[in-house]
Amino acid sequence: AGYARAEDGYDLWLRYRTSVSSSGAPRVSPRIDTRSSSRMMVAAADELRRALAGLSTAQVAMLGPIVVATAGDPDVRALDLPLALLGDEGYLVRTVTLARARVTLVTANTERGALYGSFALLRHLYTGGDPRRIALSSAPRVHLRILDHWDNLDGSVERGYAGQSLWDWWTLPDYRDPRYTDYARANASIGINGVVLNNVNASADTLTARYIAKAAALADIFRPYGIKVYLSARFSAPIELGGLASADPLDPRVAAWWRAKADEIYRAIPDFGGFLVKANSEGQPGPRDYHRSHADGANMLAAAVRPHGGVIMWRAFVYADTDPDDRAKQAWTEFKPLDGQFADNVIVQVKNGAIDFQPREPFHPLFGAMPRTALMPEFQITKEYLGQATHLAYLGPLFAETLRADTMAHGSGSTVARIIDGSIEHHRLTGIAGVANVGRDRDWSGSTFNQANWYAFGRLAWDPALDPRAIAREWAAMTFAPAIAKRVATMMMPSREAVVDYMTPLGLAHLMATGHHYGPEPWVSGLKRPEWNPVYYHRADRNGIGFDRTASGSNAVAQYAPALARQLSNPATTPPSELLWFHHLRWDHPMPSGRTLWTELVQRYDAGVAQVGDMRRQWNGLRPQVDAERWEKTATFLDIQAREAAWWRDASIAYWSSINGLPLPAGTRPPA
Ligand code: GCW
Numbered sequence: 001a002g003y004a005r006a007e008d009g010y011d012l013w014l015r016y017r018t019s020v021s022s023s024g025a026p027r028v029s030p031r032i033d034t035r036s037s038s039r040m041m042v043a044a045a046d047e048l049r050r051a052l053a054g055l056s057t058a059q060v061a062m063l064g065p066i067v068v069a070t071a072g073d074p075d076v077r078a079l080d081l082p083l084a085l086l087g088d089e090g091y092l093v094r095t096v097t098l099a100r101a102r103v104t105l106v107t108a109n110t111e112r113g114a115l116y117g118s119f120a121l122l123r124h125l126y127t128g129g130d131p132r133r134i135a136l137s138s139a140p141r142v143h144l145r146i147l148d149h150w151d152n153l154d155g156s157v158e159r160g161y162a163g164q165s166l167w168d169w170w171t172l173p174d175y176r177d178p179r180y181t182d183y184a185r186a187n188a189s190i191g192i193n194g195v196v197l198n199n200v201n202a203s204a205d206t207l208t209a210r211y212i213a214k215a216a217a218l219a220d221i222f223r224p225y226g227i228k229v230y231l232s233a234r235f236s237a238p239i240e241l242g243g244l245a246s247a248d249p250l251d252p253r254v255a256a257w258w259r260a261k262a263d264e265i266y267r268a269i270p271d272f273g274g275f276l277v278k279a280n281s282e283g284q285p286g287p288r289d290y291h292r293s294h295a296d297g298a299n300m301l302a303a304a305v306r307p308h309g310g311v312i313m314w315r316a317f318v319y320a321d322t323d324p325d326d327r328a329k330q331a332w333t334e335f336k337p338l339d340g341q342f343a344d345n346v347i348v349q350v351k352n353g354a355i356d357f358q359p360r361e362p363f364h365p366l367f368g369a370m371p372r373t374a375l376m377p378e379f380q381i382t383k384e385y386l387g388q389a390t391h392l393a394y395l396g397p398l399f400a401e402t403l404r405a406d407t408m409a410h411g412s413g414s415t416v417a418r419i420i421d422g423s424i425e426h427h428r429l430t431g432i433a434g435v436a437n438v439g440r441d442r443d444w445s446g447s448t449f450n451q452a453n454w455y456a457f458g459r460l461a462w463d464p465a466l467d468p469r470a471i472a473r474e475w476a477a478m479t480f481a482p483a484i485a486k487r488v489a490t491m492m493m494p495s496r497e498a499v500v501d502y503m504t505p506l507g508l509a510h511l512m513a514t515g516h517h518y519g520p521e522p523w524v525s526g527l528k529r530p531e532w533n534p535v536y537y538h539r540a541d542r543n544g545i546g547f548d549r550t551a552s553g554s555n556a557v558a559q560y561a562p563a564l565a566r567q568l569s570n571p572a573t574t575p576p577s578e579l580l581w582f583h584h585l586r587w588d589h590p591m592p593s594g595r596t597l598w599t600e601l602v603q604r605y606d607a608g609v610a611q612v613g614d615m616r617r618q619w620n621g622l623r624p625q626v627d628a629e630r631w632e633k634t635a636t637f638l639d640i641q642a643r644e645a646a647w648w649r650d651a652s653i654a655y656w657s658s659i660n661g662l663p664l665p666a667g668t669r670p671p672a
Helices: 039-052 057-063 074-079 111-126 178-189 209-225 252-268 294-308 327-338 396-404 416-420 448-462 468-479 482-492 495-503 534-538 562-568 576-582 597-621 628-660
Strands: 066-070 091-098 101-108 135-138 144-148 194-196 228-232 274-277 311-315 346-351 375-380 431-435
Touching: 039 066, 039 111, 039 178, 039 209, 066 074, 066 111, 074 091, 074 101, 091 111, 101 111, 111 135, 111 178, 111 468, 144 311, 144 375, 144 448, 178 209, 178 448, 209 228, 209 252, 252 294, 274 294, 294 311, 294 327, 294 346, 327 346, 346 431, 375 396, 375 416, 396 416, 396 448, 396 468, 396 495, 431 448, 448 468, 448 628, 468 482, 482 597, 495 597, 495 628, 597 628
Parallel strands: 066 101, 144 194, 144 431, 194 228, 228 274, 274 311, 311 346, 346 375, 375 431
Antiparallel strands: 091 101, 091 135
16 A cells, blocks of 8 residues: 555546545445346446445445346336336436335446446546435437547557557457556446447458457457447458459449458457448549449448448548539538438448538538438547647537537528437437547547547537536546536636637638648648648638638538528628638628727637636646646646647738738737
8 A cells, every 4th residue: 555646647537536635545345236247237346346446435325335237127127217218328327215225226228328327327426426316317319429540550540649559459369458448448438339440541451350350359348338349441452352353332243242251240240330431532442433422332331231230431521632613512512412322221421520620610511411311420539630639629619519500401400419319300320420539648648638528529429418518527527626627627618719719710721731730831832732732721812811602602601501501601690700711801801899800810819829828827726736747747738839829820920911911900919
């Protein structure tokens, strides 16, 4: 006994301590009765035991014995609880009287629901909830809640900023790093039930027997935590691995190769989830290489996994060299005509916005536009365009903004959330994906606050209606301590808007440096393809700035429902936050604030920089309540962010003024 554990962030939000100084050392053993010895129920019991060791003796006494039992248990049946609406993943946790004793009951229709209920109980207790009167109940609104890893077989991670891939392909399948289990615990705690192991820019080797065995080992570790494994499939694998002359989806030999491949995978992984496919985008092979449609390609694969209950997640991120007048229009142009043509075990995966995971994008026009096709949104948890490893940007508000956006496609109130959870279009298959920000760093995500984005993604995938501030508080209570949760959440909430402001305010987008996307390069103009250049996106000249996507320009607004398209066609009825995404306006365009566009733009950059200074000060105030190791790292990262926010502002303003020749608005500090 008696050495201080390093606070290196490894435990994520599963620290199980009620304050920063409490030790988590076992004090009393609560009674835990799981009534089943399945691997899943053993996992639940282990978690409860581990976690309850962090509570005080008094708290454990108030909780009473914990009973984890499914609906079929005679004791549970006798209580006649409202379990019908919980489906096969929901849970109910209640203080009840069983055989004359007060107990905390965790119940559900399935063991998986009971596992989620166990984590919900722990969340309740470690966010300051009362152990005596517990009444929790929830069921997920979305079925497939998936993390997409962009992990390569050589251990690198595309757009990963938290170290090498978690998967050690060299030592798998034999060595089962305990870390894989901790990863599964973290995911199960927030309801994630699927993991795509490899990059969408996929190597065909993933589908060889060697790698299938490795994937099977991971699937086996994840199974007790309710997590299925999926693989990204390279569309041309029948050529590379099968020696066929083509990968034409309508060629029966190609279909037969995929059927045999699926059979082989399911022999090793009986509950394999299915394939994720990036086709005909950024140079990836696909059905268009054979003049077939995306539906032809997806349906051929869907037929291969169908006998086993698998699904195909087919990406709509098509970004091809087809001389686009507006890159934002490509996905809709290619996919909208295919509505109704996809098999019912295909779900089309659509990025939250039409370009590419920018700090802010209007919601993707495909949501609401394909009522006869199951669609799942794809968010990026890793912050490719939002300061990568170091900048603090809490993405809860970004995810929620898309989910709450009103497509108006089926009347007002047809939000993206209600499209994708099936409540409007009645799809059986529903899903939501996030590109993981997890790697081999001790703290998994590269920084403590990046962990919050993994957490928030999982919580919003479970229930897209959750409030991002409440999620931030929950996370902060478990990650630090309930006593400071509110202050930490207050610091987190404006952080994403700060990034928008100092990088790409008022609807600007894609002004990041070429290739790595870190830092400002709005001036780049010489790259081969027009839409590789930032100048393509901002279109600034002496007179004005912004991308005209109305009828006088690319008319991308016409891809939205008519009522919304009308609003977005007029600058006066376009939200200022999306103004320059949809409109090219004069520098002296009057803004609702009364300022000119130029003055407002400069003011936004300043506001972003100021907000970072604010966060830094708030973090100083939290120093006494946070352990030294996590406090120092965050403080240093905030210093980096403060410096780079100013870099973004100064570089951007200097560039814009070199174009418009306008003086800096009064009250602005000139770039240092
Ligand atoms: O965001 C862009 C990234 C690519 C990525 C691509 C995609 C996996 O810059 O690195 O490739 O999108 O989503 O397919």
